[in-house]
Amino acid sequence: MVFNSIIYLFFLAIVAILYYIFPRRIGWIWLLIASIGYYISFIPIFLFLLAGIVFINYFLSKWLAKIPEEKNTGTLILIIILNILILAFFKYFNNIFPDNQVHLYNVDFFFRVDPINKMILPLGLSYFTFTVLSYQIEIKRKTIEPEKHFGYFSLYLLFFPKIAQGPIERPQQLIPQLHQSHSFNYDMVVDGLKLMLWGYFKKLVVADRLAIYVNAVYNNSEHHNGTTLIVATIFFAFQIYADFSGYTDIALGSAKLFGFNLTNNFKRPYLASSIQDFWNRWHISFSTWLRDYIFLPLAYSLTNKMKKQKYLFVSADKWIYLMAIMATFAICGIWHGVGWTYLTWGILFGVYLTYSNWTKDFYKTIRKRFNIRKTSNFYTLYKISITFILVLFAWIFFRADSLNEAFYIIKKIFTSSGSVFYEIPSNLIFAVVGIISLIIIDLKREYFNDRISVLYNKNPFVRIAGIIFIIIVILVIGVLNGGQFIYFQF
């Protein structure tokens, strides 16, 4: 029951209607049942795994909370290892045992049974594990008390809008909302539906349309010239953005129907003016997780260990930044999957950020020398373009099947020219229309905010016309038999 299936819309409608019919005090029970039902619609057996993790972590968190802060590091490390081992077991099982044969069955809503012969990663386990870890770390830091109510704790981890692909919710953000009573709030529900509509537009009109072209090119890279590979890489950049942010919008919108606010994961990432800025705008719940639980503790710990002012003529803080950022982004890469491509993708961002950090003063001098204002439009455009190109280059590694293929594509981009491949012209035209609409909306939100708005216009006729227009566009040019969300696999 993926978000882009019609059954999800029926499911959501039924869950929401009953949620507001049931007495408020049992709202959480209904949401927990719905979340379990949602998870069962994928591979039911993995629900036992998740239930086990919830159960164990509930008691471990209580135990951790009882230990004084100065003595609880070891316990936390044990909890982290336990959770990471479970994740690693499933994530890397097929790599450790390439010839494995498992006998799992996927049962769908119509009781059709599909055999699964290879181990697969339980849906959402990566997001689930990172949510658990943030909860345990916050308890260790004594910033929160462990949740006493097992039901709320379970719902915090299993809440269906976020279980499959995040956002990775911090306990401070979601748990207090679970304790509140949520009456029907017209504005919030309407806001949620609009958000979902825009999410569906991104997924069905932009991402899935671009996927057709990107897959056709990247799956046969040897048959395509450099021009086509550049176009496919640009398309992939927008595909993955529209796919993941579209999913997030649907998740956030779904949660709003029940009165919950989840963390927004995206803030117009391709308008970022630096790589650091990009990571402040891309997969925000994950990047802030990495910052707060890996980068900052690591940098702090290195600061305590590196006592000299300089090492090899370079100041200690620059070395600390390098080590902490490289470790952080290596983990970021590994989190996404097995294989050198993801690791290289992560490390590449580490290199970008280190370069930026180490040359900060140099560029400051250059700007001063040539009297370039940091706020000038031209300079902003230049920075946005450079950032986009760097991100684009990294996406090649993310999308390619192997490092060899990634290097082959890069080589071809620089050595082979020709005309752009288009097998089905309408696909290309729809794809370009999708990208342009995405860019226009992002530019509007970044620079004009609420001055021009269709879905949030003061005039109700404009709002209604906007809603109907988007729905008609989805029906006319959306890919209605499209596939899975990209970030499901992580």
Add this chain to the structure above:
Amino acid sequence: MTSSAFKQILKFSYRFILILFLILVCDRGVGTILKIFYFRQESGVGYKTTYAIDSTVADVLIFGSSRANHGYVPEIFEDSLHYSFYNTGRDGNYILYNYAILKAISGRYNPKLIIMDIRPDDIGYSATEYERLSLLLPYYKTHPEIRNIIDYKGPFEKIKVVSAIYPYNSLILQILIGNLNYNKERVSDNKGYVPILKVMEKEKIDTFQISLLTVDENKINALKDIISTSKQKNIDLVFVYSPARTFIKDNFYETILSDLCSENGTNYIDMSNHPVFINNHLYFADKDHLNNDGAKVFSTMLVNKILHTN
């Protein structure tokens, strides 16, 4: 529930129903326009499918995917067999699509000869093939005989076609182009046959191993039904594996297909590795498709084989 929440629910319900109604009105409007122009197409793939389903009365019908579309030359069949001819082949559409077209046609009249171009691995499972059944959605309401085939796409097709736009999803440009005379001049369509004029570069013959050996029971049942319908209606049926420069290493699918044909007394002609074609890349446009020259040679040889078999 508080009275304020109840008022908000009423307000929401009223507006939701209003918007739903407006969406339905717009959907009907846009859907009707798309429908009118879809069926007014005079060229292109959509037109070809409509013509095959609703209009053709040819004696010889070719079914298959792109290999059928580009491989069977009408004049050769017409001159040798003295029958009228139509090629219903459509790029990227395999057994289930052809089954639906044949079902629609056989409800109208009985052709004399059906040639079904098939590659043995066509009987394997392919999710894409099911997705492409959406090309038949414009005929869902008007041709009940093919509904159950389109329903293979998924359990919700019945609900989705409530939308008048849905059957024409992603077809807007095709419909636009199909209504322009320019397209008629651009794509040469000779009784359904679309010749390819380019010649492939000399390359090694490609052999490959199919990784997933899963026979699709829906397709086997479709083939069985095609065979039994042909027998009932006294239509000659021939399955043809036309020449290619791509070969499947194992014969898992081929055995199943040839067994199916022999069990049911249906002709199966395998010309995939015929020496005339294997040794001449000039007959091919690419590894899987004959060019116009190759199609002429192949059509002549196939007609001779059919004449000798009968």
